[in-house]
Amino acid sequence: MPAQGGRWGRFLEQRARQLQRQVQAKEERIVELETENAVLHLRLAQYQGMTGKGDSTATRLCSQCRERDLPQRSTAPTTPQLHCQVQNLKQDMKALRASSLEVFRTCREHLQDGLSAAVEAVQRAQLCHEALLAWQSKAGHLERSLQEVSARYELEKQKRKMLHNCLVELKGNIRVHCRIRPLLPFDKEFDDPASQDSSVPAGVVHAVDDETVLVKCDRPAHPLINKTYNFERVYGPAESQQVVFGDVCPLLTSLLDGYNVCILAYGQTGCGKSYTMLGPRSKEAHVPPWGPHRDLGIMPRAARELFRLISENPSKSLKVDVSIVEVYNNDILDLLAKERRTAVSGPKRDARTSKAAKREVSPPTRQPVHSAEDFIALAAGSLPLRARLATQVHACSSRSHLIITATLTAASPCGSPADRQSPGPPLEGRPAWGRASPGSPGAQRPAEQVHAKLQLVDLAGSECVGVSGVTGSALRETLSINRSLAALADVLGALSERRGHVPYRNSQLTHFLQDVLGGDAKLLVILCVSPCQTHVAETLRCLGFGAQVRQVQRGQAGGGSAAPRKPSLFSKEPVTC
Numbered sequence: 001m002p003a004q005g006g007r008w009g010r011f012l013e014q015r016a017r018q019l020q021r022q023v024q025a026k027e028e029r030i031v032e033l034e035t036e037n038a039v040l041h042l043r044l045a046q047y048q049g050m051t052g053k054g055d056s057t058a059t060r061l062c063s064q065c066r067e068r069d070l071p072q073r074s075t076a077p078t079t080p081q082l083h084c085q086v087q088n089l090k091q092d093m094k095a096l097r098a099s100s101l102e103v104f105r106t107c108r109e110h111l112q113d114g115l116s117a118a119v120e121a122v123q124r125a126q127l128c129h130e131a132l133l134a135w136q137s138k139a140g141h142l143e144r145s146l147q148e149v150s151a152r153y154e155l156e157k158q159k160r161k162m163l164h165n166c167l168v169e170l171k172g173n174i175r176v177h178c179r180i181r182p183l184l185p186f187d188k189e190f191d192d193p194a195s196q197d198s199s200v201p202a203g204v205v206h207a208v209d210d211e212t213v214l215v216k217c218d219r220p221a222h223p224l225i226n227k228t229y230n231f232e233r234v235y236g237p238a239e240s241q242q243v244v245f246g247d248v249c250p251l252l253t254s255l256l257d258g259y260n261v262c263i264l265a266y267g268q269t270g271c272g273k274s275y276t277m278l279g280p281r282s283k284e285a286h287v288p289p290w291g292p293h294r295d296l297g298i299m300p301r302a303a304r305e306l307f308r309l310i311s312e313n314p315s316k317s318l319k320v321d322v323s324i325v326e327v328y329n330n331d332i333l334d335l336l337a338k339e340r341r342t343a344v345s346g347p348k349r350d351a352r353t354s355k356a357a358k359r360e361v362s363p364p365t366r367q368p369v370h371s372a373e374d375f376i377a378l379a380a381g382s383l384p385l386r387a388r389l390a391t392q393v394h395a396c397s398s399r400s401h402l403i404i405t406a407t408l409t410a411a412s413p414c415g416s417p418a419d420r421q422s423p424g425p426p427l428e429g430r431p432a433w434g435r436a437s438p439g440s441p442g443a444q445r446p447a448e449q450v451h452a453k454l455q456l457v458d459l460a461g462s463e464c465v466g467v468s469g470v471t472g473s474a475l476r477e478t479l480s481i482n483r484s485l486a487a488l489a490d491v492l493g494a495l496s497e498r499r500g501h502v503p504y505r506n507s508q509l510t511h512f513l514q515d516v517l518g519g520d521a522k523l524l525v526i527l528c529v530s531p532c533q534t535h536v537a538e539t540l541r542c543l544g545f546g547a548q549v550r551q552v553q554r555g556q557a558g559g560g561s562a563a564p565r566k567p568s569l570f571s572k573e574p575v576t577c
């Protein structure tokens with residue numbers, strides 16, 4: 001029994017322990033559940049709070065909705081209206097979409113256009129840039145070649161100048177041209193039936209070719225005349241003023257190169273000297289019309305050419321002064337002096353020679369001119385003062401030798417290349433650049449100034465007293481004219497024969513022209529002859545004078561021995577036929 005009791009007891013004990021553990025677990029579970037319960041209570045309280053808030057919000061919203069719904073409900077559109085509106089809206093939307101698409105498309109096109117234009121512009125700019133670079137290099141190249149060409153041009157210019165002067169010297173510093181004027185209404189032969197017949201050559205003087213003139217005259221009771229003369233140039237009656245000036249032009253180049261130049265018209269009265277030198281003149285004014293005119297004479301053409309050449313070479317800064325004198329009855333009269341304008345017998349300018357054999361000319365008035373027009377206007381103003389007379393040969397015979405001088409003054413003190421290169425005698429006749437000759441008007445200027453002179457000389461006509469029919473004071477004029485022309489012939493004769501003494505002082509004319517009658521000054525003598533039989537004796541005399549002048553040329557250009565001495569063809573006495 002006790003063993004049973006012990007077992008029972010242990011069983012109970014274990015059971016008690018088991019139960020105790022279960023109770024403990026249950027108690028723990030209760031605690032847990034109580035905690036959970038408390039948490040749930042808390043949550044519930046929270047939700048309840050939230051729900052309360054939501055309820056009040058809902059209530060508020062509901063009341064708000066109600067407040068809002070009330071008016072809407074009264075104006076609210078009906079469903080078809082809404083449908084219609086929706087349809088309209090859809091259409092609007094569609095239109096909007098279409099126009100946006102259109103705008104978009106246009107913008108895209110513009111953009112594309114703009115882009116392609118920009119691309120083109122960029123390409124063009126690139127091309128331009130490349131072209132610019134090419135042009136720049138070309139310009140550089142051209143500039144360099146221009147410099148080279150300019151340098152070569154300067155060199156060639158110097159050579160040209162040298163060659164030109166050599167050529168002029170080879171042609172002769174003294175050249176003789178002959179111009180035969182046409183038969184004119186005042187000529188006796190003009191109405192002759194033979195002269196109307198074009199198959200018979202009019203007159204007795206003919207240009208055979210450019211260098212030969214033939215005088216052929218078979219008069220009853222006179223010996224037959226059949227003579228030819230050669231000159232550097234012969235102009236027939238039909239040759240124009242322009243052609244004549246064409247041969248004068250090169251001399252103006254020589255003038256700019258620093259040489260004294262003289263163009264001198266020689267011949268019988270009425271044979272066209274003034275026409276050749278100045279141009280045709282109107283009866284009233286005695287002055288040629290000097291506007292643009294195809295018959296302009298050498299003087300106005302030379303004035304234009306001179307200023308053209310000066311303008312081509314502005315670096316030389318040349319100044320031009322003009323003086324105009326007439327040699328009348330062996331007196332030099334200054335046509336530019338103020339007194340001369342009021343009194344025809346005006347101030348005389350004498351050419352004298354001092355003991356030291358230097359020519360001293362009381363200088364004529366020198367007017368500066370700045371253009372060809374100034375030059376021409378000056379001549380036009382003074383020419384009416386020139387002494388004239390109506391003779392039996394023609395109505396407006398010049399009774400004096402007219403000398404128009406243009407003096408060129410340059411700033412350069414060292415002289416022209418022509419001065420340094422040209423051969424020739426050391427003093428007289430050397431190019432005038434670089435020296436102011438003591439007797440010349442240029443001597444008044446400061447010593448460093450240099451100059452060259454252009455002299456245009458319209459000589460009074462040699463006259464056959466019997467033909468011109470002059471008497472009294474006109475006869476005295478004629479004697480004086482013929483004497484001075486004979487003195488000119490003597491001077492040229494002495495030069496051609498290289499005589500030690502040249503009689504410049506025998507006449508005021510030769511004295512005044514001394515600078516240009518010798519040395520390497522360029523002298524062009526234009527012999528003017530009439531084609532008429534009436535004047536054949538004077539024509540032969542004139543052509544003989546020309547032939548004598550050519551001897552001077554040969555003597556100097558050839559540089560050889562002096563030409564053989566010939567009896568002078570000229571007489572100091574007036575010609576009487």
Ligand SMILES: Nc1ncnc2c1ncn2[C@@H]1O[C@H](COP(=O)(O)OP(=O)(O)OP(=O)(O)O)[C@@H](O)[C@H]1O
Pocket residue numbers: 180181182184237267268269270271272273274275276279280281394396397398399459460461462528
């Ligand atoms: N080549 C020519 N063509 C047309 N007319 C001319 C020509 N030569 C001269 N004449 C005319 O002949 C006339 C006389 O000419 P000009 O006055 O030039 O002679 P000149 O030799 O100067 O005379 P002078 O010595 O007496 O003054 C003028 O009317 C002139 O217009």
